[in-house]
Amino acid sequence: MNQTQIIGKASLSFNKPAYISNYASVVGQLEGQGPLGKLFDCVEKDPMFGGTTWEEAESFLQNQTLRTLFKKSSLKPTDIRYIFAGDLLGQLIASTFGIINYNMPFFGLYGACSTMGESLALASMTIAGGFADKTIAMASSHFASAEKTFRFPLGYGCQRKQCATWTVTGCGAVALDSKEGIAKITGITPGKMVDFGVKESDNMGACMAPAAADTILTHLTDFNLNANYYDKIITGDLGYVGQTILINLLKQNKIDISANHMDCGIEIFDNANQGTGSGGSGCGCSASTLCSMILKNIENKVWKRVLFVPTGALLNPISFNEGKSIPGIAHAVVIEEV
Amino acid sequence: MNNQEYAKYVKEVTPAKSLWLNMLKAFVIGGIICTIAQFILNYLISMDFSKEDAAGILNIILIGFAVIFTGLGYYSKLGNFAGAGTLVPITGFANSIASATIEYKKEGYVFGVGCKIFTIAGPVILYGIVSSWFAGLIYYIVNYVI
The missing domain is CATH 3.40.47.40 (Stage V sporulation protein AD)
Known part of the structure; x- marks a missing residue:
């Protein structure tokens, strides 16, 4: 290699x-x-x-x-x-x-x-x-x-x-x-687990936002890029609460993604009419949004390149009952037009 | 930012439901359930049932309706709105058992329904019995010892 x-x-x-x-x-x-x-x-x-x-x-x-x-x-x-x-x-x-x-x-x-x-x-x-x-x-x-x-x-x-x-x-x-397609993946930044000791399983945005911030920061540093290099930086399922925290955490590191940040969880539901709370979540949230809106927009040349950052909250009902905190994780994938 | 600072910050940006509004909803819905129950009780007593019999029949009616509404999917929606208003009356107890039964039936009558029927209601039963034992002890001391 x-x-x-x-x-x-x-x-x-x-x-x-x-x-x-x-x-x-x-x-x-x-x-x-x-x-x-x-x-x-x-x-x-x-x-x-x-x-x-x-x-x-x-x-x-x-x-x-x-x-x-x-x-x-x-x-x-x-x-x-x-x-x-x-x-x-x-x-x-x-x-x-x-x-x-x-x-x-x-x-x-x-x-x-x-x-x-x-x-x-x-x-x-x-x-x-x-x-x-x-x-x-x-x-x-x-x-x-x-x-x-x-x-x-x-x-x-x-x-x-x-x-x-x-x-x-x-x-x-x-x-x-390996040969051809409608879009291409040119790089990745796998994320590390980040734990700020949050124990509220019904506030997963707060559990995951620090991990998303860490992965995005690592990605931009590793590739030596500004946040506006991407048409969109799309997180998985931070929801409204997590989005606020992510943007603030990155601002503390002098990175402003407020203009081009998007969250699959916020896009997929209409909380006012559907009563879905802070937004959508689950593996299917980022997966189905990627395989509909995101890839369609890249295929149709609406976006040139996006940073796709699905986010996860690492808990299970037993760890939660045993008083463990909920670490977050996020992986970044660079998706570009061909 | 350390963990305490982050927890404080998260609390600031996390919206919470209004406690007063929640209590009002619980009061109104819980009140309606109890008023209906009282209406049925009065009716049963007027039909010449004894007070004890009427209370027993009333419980069967309330539990029956709670189970049917759970099966039809209405109780969870009402519960999301009313909170403690649907949780505290006996209908809430019936809902917790019926919902677990429906959910775990697919795992079989022994390891599904049998083992998991009291997943939610279990603590209520256990600590209900424990606290009534203590209440009985206090009753005994007050009446026969002192």
Whole structure:
């Protein structure tokens, strides 16, 4: 491997980019009614996606997204060297049962809601390093399976805090290619875990914003760039609270992203009409927004280059009950027009 | 910025629901549930049921409606609005058991419903029994010891 690809503290600048050859997104009804509704490939009315349990519903959602991706492109499962995917459920059961029938070599990833960044980073590294010619990066989340895993049974009547986010029912899959595509990934900055001791699981924006700030700062330093180099710096699911904190934290480091910052969680829902709180969250939030609005805008030359920074809050119900804090993580991926 | 400073800053920028508005909503919705219950109780007593029988029948009616509304998906929406107003009455207790039953039924009647039915209601039952034991102890001391 060429040494010059390694730059700064944590980043990679690919000599040969990984091309995005195609992408697909499938979401639930609430997301379909949201501001990005028309941009998704498929809006599924059945919250069970044809399954009988919430866990099965999420794996059917992943399965349907892959089916859509193969239908949109000329790809076949046998063309894919490796698939990198993940979700929020215990031991990645949604990805396991969603992907199993496609018979593709599979790397299961957990990065909480940052999984789309992690999968894109690894899938593009694999291509840029010459270890594969075609890969897929995918992530999903489902409102009901996430509520069941992290909060209460769906029918339980309790109040949501105003700063709480709403888990997106959605999945996004990106097909990467070593030769050609509609967009290209030219570099990545994998993030480190940042913990400011926040223990409020219903204020995940506050848990994740310092990690996003750290990754963006590291990225700009490593690549020696100004924030306005990017048309958009797009975080995953910080929501309104997290966005405020991120912009402030970066301002303290003399970086102003207030003009070009965008958050998938804020874009995907319309809180005033949909009552979704601080914004959307979950792996599916950044994944489905990437595979609809973001890649469409790059494909249509609206944006030249964006920094895609999915964010994750690393908790599980046990660590939370045992009084552990909630560290955040964020991975940056540079996506440019071709 | 250290952890304490960050926690303080987060508190400043995090919007919170108005406590007074929340209490008002809880009072109104909880009050409506209790008024309906009182209406049913009075009706049952007027039908010549004894006070104890009427109270028992009333509980069955309230629990029945709470379970049906939980199944239809209304109770969680009402609970998000009313907070303690739907949590404190017996309907809230019924909701916590019914919602867990619905959610975990798919995992089987033993390891699903059997093990997890009291996931939310469990603490109420346990600490309800413990505190009533202490109340009984105080009652005993006051009446028979002193």
